[in-house]
Amino acid sequence: MILSNVGPNWPRLSYDVAIYGGGPAGISLALALSGAGLRIGLFEAGGLDPQTVGPDHPYRGENLGRPYDLASTRLRYLGGTSNHWGGWCRPLDALDFSIRPHIPLSGWPLGREALNPYLEAALEVCEVPSGGLGLAAFEHDFGYQGFIHHAHPALQVKNFLFSPPTRFGMRYRQDLEDAKDIECFLDATLVRLTTTEGAVDQASLMSSDGVRLQVSADFHVLAMGAVENARTLLHSEIANSSDFVGRCFSDHLGRTVGKALLRFENRYFQHAVRNGDRQVRALPHLSLTKQTLQEFELPNLGIVMPRISSMSLNVYGQGVKRQLDSLLQSNTQYCWVTARIENTPNPDSRITLTNESDGYGVPRVALNWRVNAFDVESLRRLCAVLGPLVGQAGGRMNIDYQVAEGAHPPGSHQAHQMGTTRMSAEADSGVVNADLRCHDLANLYVAGSSVFPTFGFANPTLTIVALSLRLAEHLRRLAGVADA
């Protein structure tokens, strides 16, 4: 059931599992836990509709580093940030889970294969058509005849597929209403967690009109996004013996790095493809093979190349096109080159708390988003590597990525907050373990992309949902209802 407010006279509430945050991570987890005989509390800080982002909005904070819009990149109502999600889906690659010597702090404590069954299930939760191929669709060659990734062994394609996109609040609201074992509270902001003997014993919540609510549970799960998860832990002064809470904040830095001329057949942009008689939308990214990435010590990456009018070529570009058309006996197409490159973990890129509090008495955050010099250098090296590879494959590139001395690397964030409660095998190098349980506490879990130790170049939502489904199975097992 959904309860639109906490009311003035709610007793102390007790659940088997208390989930804080009604976005894709929290809703997926709650529904996956449902039906097993557990009592589940789901607490959403917002309501059913978007809030105006005024000056007092709890998401406002300070920017200490690279500019970042903390308030409008996140949505505080049921469904969370899925409410402005573009629907882009791709799982992280196996490479993203591995330890790579050239990327400090790389390596997840679980491999991609451990996540595969949950990723398959996440495709259904996110309503992603895959043409009947499931996860294989992300690496499938959907008849990409004449694409340049076929023309050089160092190149490969990596597909994105698309959710409608699923607005989790709207899509699964009825399921939440119907679930007898879920109590979903709106306007219930988590203020603080308190612990006793190595476990959370109480969560303090508050409504917008000041009504307070105390929640106890066997298992508490933070699912409020990478900023709020860290903010709560910092404010509660828990789970931070490693000093990694709030650190390694990251987002995907998207950047148009140049232009290209490619055979007309190349369509590295979103378009309809088929598997047999089933049509899906795919966005093939040009990428480099694992071996090539490792050889050149590059992070993971993908490149999209949407078409632009050849009329915008200058006289020299027209000359390049004329020559290439002649050599290939083909009509080449002028394209933008937009690189989506994996940003690497940076402990100095972090969220801290300010002295100013919001209306709930929770300190506002200060974000110091930093991009590693390695990432900028990687983009430069990618530009150097790509031109000759694409040249051999029959394309031509005009790539130039410059960063002015002392300036922030150009590019825009993608509202993919990640990394602030990173997963690690050892307690001294992260906040949660492979089961997403805080190293320091017996019953506190974290869901969402804040647990990502590295970030790949793919949008995080599909992996977020998969991790929640995996967490649900883990909690059911702990609760002794695994077979339910």
Add this chain to the structure above:
Amino acid sequence: MLKASRRRFLQSAGGVAAAAAGFAVYRFICSGGAVVFNPQLEALIAEGNFSADLGEKVLQDQAPRSGATFDALHAEVMNGLSERGADLRVEIGKKVERDFAEGRTCRVDGWQLSATECHLAALAFLFQEGGGHIEAPAAGSDSPISGLPEKPIAELENWGPRFGTVGEGFNVQPSGDSALWFLFSEMDQQPYEIYFGGRPLRTSVVGGRNLITATVTKGQMRRLASKPDEIPVHLVNSVQGSKQLLGHFSVRSKGVEPRRGGLEQGDPQGTP
């Protein structure tokens, strides 16, 4: 500098593809008469497969270092390619791939190209210019016809356009190039060329051999018509080694109204 004693241009009826495309074909010939330019390459260039605009930029950016000449560029392009029998375009394509694989690349206005592509573009520019030296020749000075004697060659009835505006094309063709036309009362079958500012234009004889058209490329316009000027236009008989002044093309500042005349002025922007 063009070595006129070493080379001469002959207009040729050869080159089926080029003829079909309506281009005159120029063939480089040594003073001794031996063809030194690969005919397939010559045809590819004459058909406009390579960009003179790009080649001009290549030479501007790289000539001071390379010191390349027409012969050297030609040798670079042909190095490793079969002289006869093979489809040269396909062979060039493979050589371009090898260039990229082996790191022989150049950068032109940000574009990463193979060295062979750059050489081809430079050849196209030099071919267009008709010179044998890498430096873009300046109008007037060092003209290959400066030493030719003035002699009447053919009786000119009319020609046009006779003026243009700084920075703009005139009688612009679909290719973006500009075109001149010349109507003569009578012409024999000598190989004629139109020279514009002392530089040869791509010249075609059409209309029963008394109408000549000549193309002023965008690159030539940039160089020769970058400021108000009166540009001499010559008819040249390169076999007899003579030239005839046909008139002056007037380049005017923007906003200056042309002086319009009667038939003797021709249609300043039109076609015959």
